[in-house]
Amino acid sequence: MAAAAAEAKPMLVFMDLEASGKDVFGAVKQLRRNQRTSHIPVVGFTMEAQKELEETARAAGVTVVVTEAVLLNHLPQVLEQALQVE
Numbered sequence: 590m591a592a593a594a595a596e597a598k599p600m601l602v603f604m605d606l607e608a609s610g611k612d613v614f615g616a617v618k619q620l621r622r623n624q625r626t627s628h629i630p631v632v633g634f635t636m637e638a639q640k641e642l643e644e645t646a647r648a649a650g651v652t653v654v655v656t657e658a659v660l661l662n663h664l665p666q667v668l669e670q671a672l673q674v675e
Contacts, residue, residue, distance in 0.1 A: 590619065590620065591616070591619035594620060594625075595626050601632065601671055601672065602631045603633075604651065605633075606634060606642055615649075620650065631651045632660070632667060633651040633653070633655075634654070634656065634660045636656065
């Protein structure tokens with residue numbers, strides 16, 4: 590994913606943190622290690638709020654973690670939060 594992001598240069602990446610069969614956190618860590626992609630905000634989403642999953646996601650480098658309901662109902666606010674310049 591980091592290689593694809595380096596080529597596509599997205600402003601933002603959305604990640605399903607519960608994607609089965611995928612190493613989501615490994616992919617986020619690759620994004621963060623790559624100088625060309627380390628700045629890209631990552632919005633991770635889950636079906637339901639899960640404190641342990643959120644902590645793991647943040648440790649991997651996910652910028653914002655939300656539930657799918659929050660993502661769908663408050664997309665403009667989620668985007669604003671994710672795209673804030675540090």
